[in-house]
Amino acid sequence: MAESNFVDYVKIHCKSGHGGAGSAHLRREKFIPKGGPDGGDGGRGGHVILEGSRHKWTLLHLKYQKHIKAGHGGPGGGQLKSGADGEDVILEVPLGTVVRDAETGNFLFEITAHGEQKILMKGGRGGLGNDHFKSSTFQTPRFAQPGEEGEEGWKIFELKVLADVGLVGFPSAGKSTLLSVVSAAKPKIADYPFTTLTPNLGIVSHRQENSFVMADIPGIIEGAHEGKGLGLRFLRHIERNPALLFLVPADSDNHLKEYKILLNELEKYNPELLDKQRFLAISKADLLDDELMSEISDELKGIPHLFFSSVTGLNVTKLKDKIWEILNN
Incomplete structure (x- = not known):
């Protein structure tokens, strides 16, 4: 997906249709001058409906639709004819879309x-026609119900990427390179921070017929929970991943400190993120010899981890095995 076309947040004013008015018609025929009430009911106003679509990957198609209006219901008619229902508006959204009320911020639902x-x-x-109000003592009601007004208000749509495992790491930790090696995804890769500005998804094949979805998400930095860097835009997406793969590059100055900073940012944003299955992988291991690997392992004592290299393929299969084990634990 093109970075310029990835939209994961939109704010839209939505308005459903008014119900049609009931009819106060009185039956009048040539030989029946006082036939009584025969007013039909008004039609229902149109709904604004969200529908999940696996063919949508972003909210781009809604970015410039700031006002959504459904159709109004038609009025009832004589001979007990009901008014037509207003036309519904169906908005297709990608899977993982969360809807909130813009005024209160309250969660409404997710698709x-x-x-x-x-x-x-x-x-x-729709309003009831006058036929509903007749009785043995009130045979000619000359009134009917008006239709109910529709609802309106501003709503926020947020997309949270759906994937089995999310890659968590500082910018330039090797997340995009790993995704490009284990899947057919082609994320933008360069040796500078924030190469990845939008999430990339890749389907990873594993051991013949098995597969899982991996998400390469914009890099995190210290203070991301306060909105620094790509901040909240990044953190929103990992809420939906059942497993998290932490990547710390081999050339980091302090591997344990970097890992703890990542954990801290997740905890500050949402403590429940630490309840997810997680695993630490040391990327760019082609830069290390056995002695340096041993030193880093001592530094990470007690923390399960694995060294791998996307460039040489070192332990990439072992890493996929570990992810599969975590996902099926």
Whole structure:
């Protein structure tokens, strides 16, 4: 997905349709001058509906649709004719879309399955025709109900990437390179911070017919939970990953400190992220000899870890085995 076309946040004003008014019609025919009430009900106002689509990867198609309006219900007619329902508006969104109320920030719902539909704004009910109000003592009601007004308000759509494992690390830790090696994804790769500005997904094949989805997400920096760097835009996406693979490069000045900073940023943003399955991998291991690996292992004593190199392929298969083990634990 092109970086310029990846949109994971939009704010939209949505308005459902008003219900149609009920009819106060009185039956009038040539030989029946006083036939009584025969007004039909008004139609329902149109809903604003969200539908999950596996064919959508971003919210780009909604970025410039700032106002969404559903159709109004039609009025009822004589001879007990009901008004037409207002036209629904169905907005397709990618899987992993979370909807919040813009005014209160309250969570409303999330879309996680292809074809799943949820009503965002319910259309107003149509008014009842005068036929509903007749009785033995009140045979000619000359009134009917007006239709209910629809709902309106600003809503926030946030996309949280759905993947089995998310890559967590500082910029230039080797996340994009790893994804390009183990999958067919082609993320932008360069030796400078924030090469990756948007999430990239890759399907990783493992041991014949097995596979899992890996997400390369923009690099984290110290203070990300406060919005520094790509901050909250990054952290939002790893909430949906059941497993996290931490990457610390071999040429780091302090591997343990870097790992703890990453853990701290996740905890400050959302403590529940630390409940996820996680594993530490030391990337760019082609820069190390056996003695340096041993020194780093001593530094990381008690923390399960693995050395690998995307360049030479060192332990890449072992790393996939470990991820598969974690996902199926």
